Structures are given as C-alpha cells and as structure tokens.
Amino acid sequence: MNGPGSRADRVARVALSWLAEPGHRVVWTLVQQAGAPAVLDRLLAGDIPDRSLRTTVAARAKAGDARQVAEVQLDQAERLGARLVVPADPEWPARVDSLAALELDTGGRINTDTRPPLCFWVRGGLPLGATLDRSVAVVGARASTEYGEHVTLGIAAGLAERGWTVVSGGAFGIDAAAHRGALAVAGATVAVLACGVERPYPASNALLFDRIVEQGLLISEWPLGSEPLRHRFLIRNRVIAAATAGTVVVEAAARSGATQTMSRVLALDRPAMVVPGPVTSAMSVGCHGLLRSHPATRLVTSAADVLEEVGRIGEYLEPPPRGPERTRDRLDEESALILEAFPRRGTVTPEVLAAEARLDLRTVLRRLSLLETAGLVVRTEAGITLARRGG
C-alpha cells in the first residue's frame, strides 16, 4: 500500500527530507498533489520542474540511494527509541500545516521555502500533537544575561504550572532556560532541533536533552545524523512559530534568530510577544526593536500576561491555579455564572446548569471543560459537582 501513513509514504517523506531541505516549496507542493511516493519516484527519475531543485537532488543522490537511506533511518530510529510522525498519524501537530499559506514579504530561499514539514522525528513519550496543542514558544538569545534567564525561567515555569507546554530550540541561553523552567515544575517541554534527534546540538546541553526526552519531546524535521548547519536553524524557526499558540521572545540582539522567528509568528497572525528589558542592555535591543517596529507585537512581563495574549485567539480561561479563591476571582463572567448555579451539595447536569445560569447548553459545556481543567469542578458518574476546596 502506498497511501498516507503507509510504509511507502514514510520512506518517501524521509527520503524527500534527505534529498532537499525541509520546507522546500516545490517539493511540498508536489507532495500535496501526487503524494510522497510518487514525488520521490519523479525526483529520482530526474523529472523535476524546478531547476535549482534538480541540481540539489542530483548532488544529493550521488551520496547514496535515497530510498535505501530512508529505510536504514527508520530501522535505526527504532533502535534509538525515536519514531517518525507523518501527517497521516493521529499525533501529527495540525497547527504546523498553517505554514502552507505562509507568505513573507522578504525574499531569499529561507523566506520562500517555509512550507510545512513532511515529517517529524520524535524522541520522548508524549503524543506530539496533544503536547503542542496548548503550547507557547519561548525563545531568545544564546548570549543571554542573568536577567533574561531569570525572566525566562519564571515565564516557562508559570506556563508549565498552568498546564501549557513550553517550546524552544536547543541552544544555550534563553532556549535552555525555557526548558529548565518547564522541567523544574515537572511540566512538558519540546525542543525543536535543526539536526538529527539522536545527537542533539549543542553536545554540552546533553544532560538537558536527556531530561527533555524523559519529560517532554525532542523533535526534528531532519533525518538522523543531520548536521546542525547554520541555515537549518533559520529553516527550523518557522516550525517553532507555527507549532505553538504564540511565541515569546525574551532577549534578542538586533537582527537575531529570535527576531527572524518573530517575522514568521507575525506572518502567521499568532500572538507575537516580547519581554522588554533595560534599554541599556544590548540583549534587549532586538526586543525593543520588535516592539517599536511591529504594532502587532505585544509587551509581556509574566506567564499571566502571556496567557492573556494567547487567550485572545481562542477560548481560554486565565486562572493561575494557586488556590480556589484566586482562581475563582479571575473567572470570566460566564464561568462565574455557571459556578454560582451549582448546588451546594450533590451533582447536577449541564442542562440544569444552563437553565440556572441562563446560558445556552453549548456555552455551559465548553466552560465546564475549562472549569474541570482548572480543578474547580469534577465530573463523576453521577453528574458534575463542585471540587472540594483545598484547606
């Protein structure tokens, strides 16, 4: 069988990612039209409309048989505890497909080849799609300051405490601090790499990567053994922007990788958030530049600010779950009405709550799942009941 998710589909997607860099506009478009296996056949036969792609594929094909390379990769991955995730898989992170429509004003290969990934290599036990569903990217400078790391740790920990996944690259500085902040509160964190997942770069972050595999995910579009070439970080950045509900830049020098990521976030119309810093700090120049030059960027100072911004794009309750009192104080009006409609004791049905709160049933159901997530109500077999307040 050749269909989506089949062995042939997987092999072809790996082979195509090896023949041309991920995000390639022509390759991705052809795959959408004809499916990966057919496109691989075509490329290997030299039947390639795009001249530069033809040159790239020809050069790469000299290094080996693309199909065989892919087969070996899939076997290797199994031994290493890595897996391949393709769009047909249930754990595919749907949000990255928004890259299909990404158009940037600026030119150049890196800004043109921004199409969705063909596949992800994944290490770690969590399901990729569900983990990225409620995720925020926290990125910034490698040469960060103590201030930047301190703020990053706080924001990442705050997001993780509220059940959000932190996403970042694998670099020193802000990236590493973002993962550490999430790990510190036993939260989920995802490192998006620009090299093979079996040998994450930089090597001196090895202990951190081990912890990420245990508690979160290491992911990459590049085949095992791929080197972290400079341009790959720039290709990778589009995934960080597209896989998350919003992106926070903590420290960034002028014209840095983080500001490049932000250009994708802005083009995708996702919340583009920036942490300010001392105007005397070179590592905040890029941040202040973003805030000054893009009206759509939003200044944030804390995890609560971040979730307020992310909440604007969809249904989201913004409660720091420190205690029932504080959580209730921050409820939106509908949720508060629903909580008031609960009987003091015993269970109740959503229908009764809707009638009591004078809200429609759909709103009640939607709010109830959020209230349940926030730990304020409990679903039992007998019905829904208020959570018992902590002492």
Place this chain on the structure above:
Amino acid sequence: MNGPGSRADRVARVALSWLAEPGHRVVWTLVQQAGAPAVLDRLLAGDIPDRSLRTTVAARAKAGDARQVAEVQLDQAERLGARLVVPADPEWPARVDSLAALELDTGGRINTDTRPPLCFWVRGGLPLGATLDRSVAVVGARASTEYGEHVTLGIAAGLAERGWTVVSGGAFGIDAAAHRGALAVAGATVAVLACGVERPYPASNALLFDRIVEQGLLISEWPLGSEPLRHRFLIRNRVIAAATAGTVVVEAAARSGATQTMSRVLALDRPAMVVPGPVTSAMSVGCHGLLRSHPATRLVTSAADVLEEVGRIGEYLEPPPRGPERTRDRLDEESALILEAFPRRGTVTPEVLAAEARLDLRTVLRRLSLLETAGLVVRTEAGITLARRGG
C-alpha cells in the same frame, strides 16, 4: 482699561486662581465668555451658578480680599524677579489652550477640572512660549532606581543637545534627573510646579531650582505662597501634558502620578512615550502597564526614538548632531539624494539640485531648510553650498 492683558485682567486672573483651584471648568468657561475682571466681580458678589464653586469662593473670600491679595502678589513678584504671563501676552504658550477640549473618561474633580490655566507665574529669563514650542516632557517616579535616573539623564541630555526643551515637575528621582540631564549639556529645562514659584518644593532641590532659574524656567499656575498640596500635583499634570509636544514616562509604579499624566497625554492625542525596564523592577510596572493597556503608547529607548515619535506630528529631521559623519548617516533618503547632488565646490541653486536629485523643487526646498538647520548646508548670497566638515 479692562481688556485682555490689562492690569485689571492680570489682577483678576491672579485673584481667580486664588479663589478657586486652576483648571476649574466653570471659572474658565465664564472667563472665556465675559473676561476675567467681570467674572471676578460676579464671584465676589456671590452671583455663582455652580454650588460647589460658590462654597469654595465663600470660604476663600473669608481669608482676604481677593483683588487686594492679587495686587500684593504682583508687587511681590516684581521684587522676587518673577513675572505673570497671561493669554494676551506674546509669550503665552499656546499649546496649553488645547486643554479647553480635553475630556477624560474617568470622573472626579481632578479629571473634570482640566481646563487651561488662567495665568502662569514664571521665574527665569527665557520667553515661555518659545521655550515650550519645541519641548518634551520627561516624567516618572520619585522613588526611581539608578537605572531610571541613568536613562533619564541620557534622554534629557540627548533632547537638549538637539535643541529641545525638557519639561518636568520638581520632584526627586526622574523629574530631577530630567532637569539635570538638560542642564548638563547647557540645554533649556522647565519645571512646572504645584506651589508658588518663590518657594519651589521640595526645598532640598533648592540648588537644582536655582540652576533651572538661571538656565531655564520655573513656572506655576498657583499664586506666590501656595502650598504644594497633594491634589495640586494631579491638577498640575495636565499642564505638563498639554504644554509639550509629547511626554516620556521613564519609571513609574502601578497607578502613579506619571500614569495619570499619561492619561492626559493620550486624551490630548500627543505622543505618549514609555521607556521599558527590567520586568523584575517594581519601578517599571507602571511603564509596562501603560504599554500593555494603551495601544497608542509607544516604547522608546533613547532621545532619537523620542524625536522620531514627536517628529510624526510634524516635519522633523532626526539627526543627532554629534558630527557630520553621523548626521549624514541618519538622513532620510530624499535628504541624502540632495546632499549627493551638491557639487564638491562652489554654490548651487535649488533648481539645479532638484534636477540632479530627480526630486521636485518643493521637496528640495523643504529638505534644504532642514539640512540648513542641521548645519549640513549653508545659504550664502551666491547660492547654497555644503557646510565645511568639522576636523
């Protein structure tokens, strides 16, 4: 004679400022309709439409004869080297009259009584109006940090170096640093007080106030001898907002005087600029709050940023005049084209420049005056020539 600018007009305006606090909506409106002397007559006769104003005037009138108090004030002022400036005077700062149309969303006396001043008491040799024409307010917390003072000094000095007047209150912290920054580069600075100009508050800033009188201006709407009562600072803030081309807040705690000033700046539709700081600093909480809650506020990090914002409300060239090299580097495209069109030696006409630079004559003429102001070109009787570069 009773007309605007007459002795009777001056006496009446001083007396009215003594009977009711400056900015009083009813008093100002009556003065606009009937003139200050007639309104003073009416108020002293008890013929007052507004009940609360009637009570205020009656209470104050017990303390003395308003007209006599005013006469004494004017004599006193002469001895102290202070002068009264009224709207009929050539040096009246016209911009403050925009307060006539200021309407704030929030209630309360302080937010209602925001009408223009009836008069200003002034100490210092500079003409008030011309000094405030090109002015920017730089305000912030009394309990400032070293960071805030450092940034304030830099911004104020940068503004003064470019020929702009700095305006602030007379408080410790950011206000004092703003004046010091301007004074340090022999620039003009104006302190807007909420008490009598003969005894500026706080007394421990006395040396600073002396330097301001020498090099800039101390001004106040309140009669000599007025105490710096708490509510007067809030009344005063509307003048800081209205007298300047824009306002910069450097450090501010949540819900501070500086954020109150900013509400007036925003309502007046003037550039509302905010310097960010570490998100870990309590003294930047108000700043970040302003940037988050008001889309019209703009983040600024330097004097150049400030002038870019202020320049948006009018034609303004943004050159830090440190040296011809740097100035030229920052030129806009049209100005750069014009400079390139100059012959190496000798003079040229605007018409020739327009032809060479492929710009229309009107643009060339407009840019030329700016280039002349910036010291890059010189007009002689023979024509226009490039300024000789400094060594």
